Amino acid sequence: MAVAEPIVVNREGSPLFGERWPGGSPVVVLLHAGVADRRCWSKVAEELAGPTTVVAYDRRGFGQTASLPTPFSHVDDLVAVLDEVGADSAWLVGNSMGGGLALDTALMVPDRVEGLVLLAPAVSGAPEPAWDAEIQPFEDGITRAWAEKDLDEVNRLETWLWLDGPAGPEGRVGGSARTLALAMNKVILGNDDPEEAGASEVDAWSRLEDVAVPVTVACGDRDVSFLVTRGSELAGCLPRGHHRVLEGMAHLPSLEQPSTIAALVAEALTTK
Numbered sequence: 001m002a003v004a005e006p007i008v009v010n011r012e013g014s015p016l017f018g019e020r021w022p023g024g025s026p027v028v029v030l031l032h033a034g035v036a037d038r039r040c041w042s043k044v045a046e047e048l049a050g051p052t053t054v055v056a057y058d059r060r061g062f063g064q065t066a067s068l069p070t071p072f073s074h075v076d077d078l079v080a081v082l083d084e085v086g087a088d089s090a091w092l093v094g095n096s097m098g099g100g101l102a103l104d105t106a107l108m109v110p111d112r113v114e115g116l117v118l119l120a121p122a123v124s125g126a127p128e129p130a131w132d133a134e135i136q137p138f139e140d141g142i143t144r145a146w147a148e149k150d151l152d153e154v155n156r157l158e159t160w161l162w163l164d165g166p167a168g169p170e171g172r173v174g175g176s177a178r179t180l181a182l183a184m185n186k187v188i189l190g191n192d193d194p195e196e197a198g199a200s201e202v203d204a205w206s207r208l209e210d211v212a213v214p215v216t217v218a219c220g221d222r223d224v225s226f227l228v229t230r231g232s233e234l235a236g237c238l239p240r241g242h243h244r245v246l247e248g249m250a251h252l253p254s255l256e257q258p259s260t261i262a263a264l265v266a267e268a269l270t271t272k
Helices: 038-048 074-084 097-108 136-147 151-164 175-191 204-210 225-237 258-268
Strands: 005-009 016-021 027-031 053-057 090-095 113-119 215-220 241-246
Touching: 005 053, 005 074, 016 038, 016 074, 027 038, 027 074, 027 097, 038 053, 038 175, 038 258, 074 097, 090 097, 090 258, 097 113, 097 204, 113 258, 136 151, 151 175, 204 225, 215 225, 215 258, 225 241, 241 258
Parallel strands: 027 053, 027 090, 090 113, 113 215, 215 241
Antiparallel strands: 005 016, 016 053
C-alpha cells in the first residue's frame, strides 16, 4: 500500500495543504465536496495508488487550508497543485462542488485535463433546482438552526441530508464514516465562507459540448432527486459522457463505499 506524503502548495501567502500517494501514470486528483475535505478520499486514494499517482488537497476554507479574505480562484489553485506535483495533465475526480471545479477546469485549461469522473457534480450556470418535498424539511430546519446560531444542529441536519440521503433514516451510515463527516463539516461551518468564493466565470452548463475529454458521471440512487435526474441529463449532453448509477449510496459515496468508488475511477481511466 502506498503511503501518503504531505504536500504544501504556497499560494499568495495562504498555503494549500494536501497529500500525494506516489505511483505510476496517470495522475489522479481527488476534489472533495462542499461538506467535506480531503480526508473523505483517504480510503479511495489508498486503493488507487500504485498503478496511479493520487493527489488530494483541502480547498480554501476546508480542512487544514485557511480561508482567504482576498479574491482567489479555485481553478488557479488546482493548476498550482498540478504544477507542484509535476503533472502536465491529470484525471480529475470531483464530488459535488469538487465536480463543478473539475468541469470548470476542463473548460478553462483543457490541456491540463485528461478526463473527468464526476460524482453528483455541481455545474456552473445550471438552472437553480426547485426544492421538492423531500428537501424542504431539511431546508427549514437548517435555516432555523442558522438563525439560532446552533451550528451543531446545522451539522446534524446537513450530515443526515448528504450522508444518509433525504429519504434515509438518520444514522443510516454510521461508524467512522459518520464521525468523519461530522468532523469535516464542523470545520467548514465554523469558517462560514461564502459558497461562491473562488468561483470561476465559466458557464459550464451552456458549454458542455466543448468538453472534449471522456467523462464518467455517477450519482447515488439515495441522493437528492434533482441531482439523480441531472446526472443522467449531464452525461447525455457531454460528447464523451458515460452514466453510472451508484446503488444504495447518497451524496458522499467515497465515505459509504470507497472500494466501489475506487473501482469506478479505475474503470474510467480506461475509457476512450
